[in-house]
Amino acid sequence: MLYAILCYHDEDFVGSWTREQDAAVMTKLAVVQDKLKKQGRLGPVARLLPTTAATTLRKDDPPVVLDGPYAETKEQLLGFYVVDCESLDQAIEVARDLGAANPGGAYEIRPVGLFNPGSVRT
Amino acid sequence: MTDTAWIDAALTSARPQAVGALLRYFRNLDTAEEAFQNACLRALKSWPQNGPPRDAAAWLIMVGRNAAIDEVRRTSKQQALPEDEAISDLDDAEDALAERLDGSHYRDDILRLLFICCHPDLPATQQIALALRIVSGLTVKQIARAFLVSEAAMEQRITRAKARVADAGVPFETPGAVERSERLSAVAAMIYLIFNEGYSASGDTSEIRKPLCEEAIRLARLLLRLFQSEPEIMGLTALLLLQHARAAARFDASGELVLLDDQDRRLWNEKMIAEGLALIDKAMRHRRSGPYQLQAAIAALHARAARPVDTDWAQIDLLYGTLEIMQPSPVVTLNRAVAVSKVRGAEAALEMIEPLGERLSNYFHFFGVRGAFLMQLGRNEEARVAFDRAIALANTSAEAAHIRMHLDRLIRDNELRNAKTGKGK
Numbered sequence: 001m002l003y004a005i006l007c008y009h010d011e012d013f014v015g016s017w018t019r020e021q022d023a024a025v026m027t028k029l030a031v032v033q034d035k036l037k038k039q040g041r042l043g044p045v046a047r048l049l050p051t052t053a054a055t056t057l058r059k060d061d062p063p064v065v066l067d068g069p070y071a072e073t074k075e076q077l078l079g080f081y082v083v084d085c086e087s088l089d090q091a092i093e094v095a096r097d098l099g100a101a102n103p104g105g106a107y108e109i110r111p112v113g114l115f116n117p118g119s120v121r122t
Numbered sequence: 123m124t125d126t127a128w129i130d131a132a133l134t135s136a137r138p139q140a141v142g143a144l145l146r147y148f149r150n151l152d153t154a155e156e157a158f159q160n161a162c163l164r165a166l167k168s169w170p171q172n173g174p175p176r177d178a179a180a181w182l183i184m185v186g187r188n189a190a191i192d193e194v195r196r197t198s199k200q201q202a203l204p205e206d207e208a209i210s211d212l213d214d215a216e217d218a219l220a221e222r223l224d225g226s227h228y229r230d231d232i233l234r235l236l237f238i239c240c241h242p243d244l245p246a247t248q249q250i251a252l253a254l255r256i257v258s259g260l261t262v263k264q265i266a267r268a269f270l271v272s273e274a275a276m277e278q279r280i281t282r283a284k285a286r287v288a289d290a291g292v293p294f295e296t297p298g299a300v301e302r303s304e305r306l307s308a309v310a311a312m313i314y315l316i317f318n319e320g321y322s323a324s325g326d327t328s329e330i331r332k333p334l335c336e337e338a339i340r341l342a343r344l345l346l347r348l349f350q351s352e353p354e355i356m357g358l359t360a361l362l363l364l365q366h367a368r369a370a371a372r373f374d375a376s377g378e379l380v381l382l383d384d385q386d387r388r389l390w391n392e393k394m395i396a397e398g399l400a401l402i403d404k405a406m407r408h409r410r411s412g413p414y415q416l417q418a419a420i421a422a423l424h425a426r427a428a429r430p431v432d433t434d435w436a437q438i439d440l441l442y443g444t445l446e447i448m449q450p451s452p453v454v455t456l457n458r459a460v461a462v463s464k465v466r467g468a469e470a471a472l473e474m475i476e477p478l479g480e481r482l483s484n485y486f487h488f489f490g491v492r493g494a495f496l497m498q499l500g501r502n503e504e505a506r507v508a509f510d511r512a513i514a515l516a517n518t519s520a521e522a523a524h525i526r527m528h529l530d531r532l533i534r535d536n537e538l539r540n541a542k543t544g545k546g547k
Contacts (some may be wrong), residue, residue, distance in 0.1 A: 055404060065198040
């Protein structure tokens with residue numbers, strides 16, 4: 001079974017780390033990740049940019065693009081995609097295509113700051 | 123994270139919202155601040171034992187408000203009862219408070235709190251000091267250190283600023299759309315001032331003044347979270363991030379200023395650059411350009427260039443051209459001329475800045491840039507005169523030292539040329 005582990009923290013707090021503090025945390029995390037990677041058990045790992053960089057596509061009819069993160073609490077997180085795009089515009093286009101295939105709900109589009117493709121074999 | 127570190131972080135991040143709401147209740151800055159301080163003291167006692175509340179800001183507002191009301195009741199036994207207006211909204215049901223916090227109400231609270239610091243009667247330095255004290259909650263000692271003045275002088279500066287703001291009357295009514303947008307741009311300008319106060323520091327003080335840049339970025343992010351669809355606020359946040367990303371490369375070991383072309387780009391903060399680029403990308407989608415977005419877009423082109431030669435100077439020239447139309451200023455033209463010198467050569471650039479001489483006759487950078495163009499054209503004697511003038515006008519020792527470096531290069535080149543021509547004869 002694959003498990004997704006979703007990371008939550010106070011972005012102001014994490015954002016206030018100095019470069020050195022940040023690097024120290026990332027080094028410790030890399031030890032855990034490397035072990036999993038060698039075992040072929042690590043899937044993609046992504047560190048997202050802050051919510052201020054987020055854009056949301058509400059999959060209404062017609063779909064609406066809103067600045068900011070997805071703020072409603074009545075829906076639940078059901079899945080995620082990682083796509084390589086030239087620009088935010090292109091990422092929104094991808095989200096529109098996905099939304100046309102599956103209307104309702106919303107997609108939050110967040111730029112990925114750090115990405116590790118992992119090594120998982122399924 | 124230890125208990126105290128967690129609580130400190132929570133109090134700092136809840137502060138603008140809590141003080142903003144308390145100011146709305148009490149309509150008096152001192153009362154609001156005092157109420158917040160009381161609430162913080164209680165939090166330090168209560169939170170380690172009972173665990174953190176779900177919503178720290180709501181907790182602080184509630185506790186701070188009750189503490190202040192108790193205080194009023196206690197003193198009212200000796201004094202006449204306060205006027206009703208002095209304590210507004212006291213009848214609000216407590217349930218309604220939490221609900222309102224979730225709404226857009228606190229957005230105007232925080233904007234108001236920031237806005238009263240930008241009062242046009244206050245000189246820029248007082249605006250900044252007041253915002254850092256009231257909104258950011260830095261201690262007078264911390265602010266004094268960042269401004270390189272004594273604690274007593276800073277205390278006096280803040281007290282004066284507060285008195286002035288109190289006399290001026292704080293705008294408490296909920297702002298209309300036009301007013302809100304005016305407040306927003308005044309606040310954005312103040313945040314930019316805070317940043318520049320830190321950014322314009324010379325090498326020997328840049329480390330001490332760095333918290334000003336960091337605080338400006340924190341406030342810009344706060345503003346962006348409140349006004350998520352404002353492209354200029356995205357632009358401002360991006361601009362600050364992209365400029366601050368270069369902090370580690372801007373001064374060498376001896377504190378001398380290192381120009382963009384000579385900076386070690388590996389020292390640039392990639393995380394900040396990534397965030398800045400994402401924000402400018404997001405802002406551009408709105409197709410509502412503005413000065414912060416344009417400046418951020420220029421900073422983004424520098425950030426995208428792996429080496430100085432990769433810089434898209436033609437695009438930078440275009441962006442400065444648009445900025446010149448939007449916000450005409452000889453300083454913008456001067457900056458544009460630097461891009462022009464890279465695209466069309468020093469001759470064209472020099473021609474562009476000649477008309478600015480009168481208005482920038484006391485501006486250090488004008489003579490520095492002019493000298494550099496003349497030097498590129500081989501007009502060394504004129505270059506030397508310009509550089510001498512620049513040194514005389516330098517604001518910091520780092521600026522003067524930087525120009526001296528150009529002068530040394532001129533002298534070296536001259537000697538080299540003389541030596542060569544000597545051989546040729």
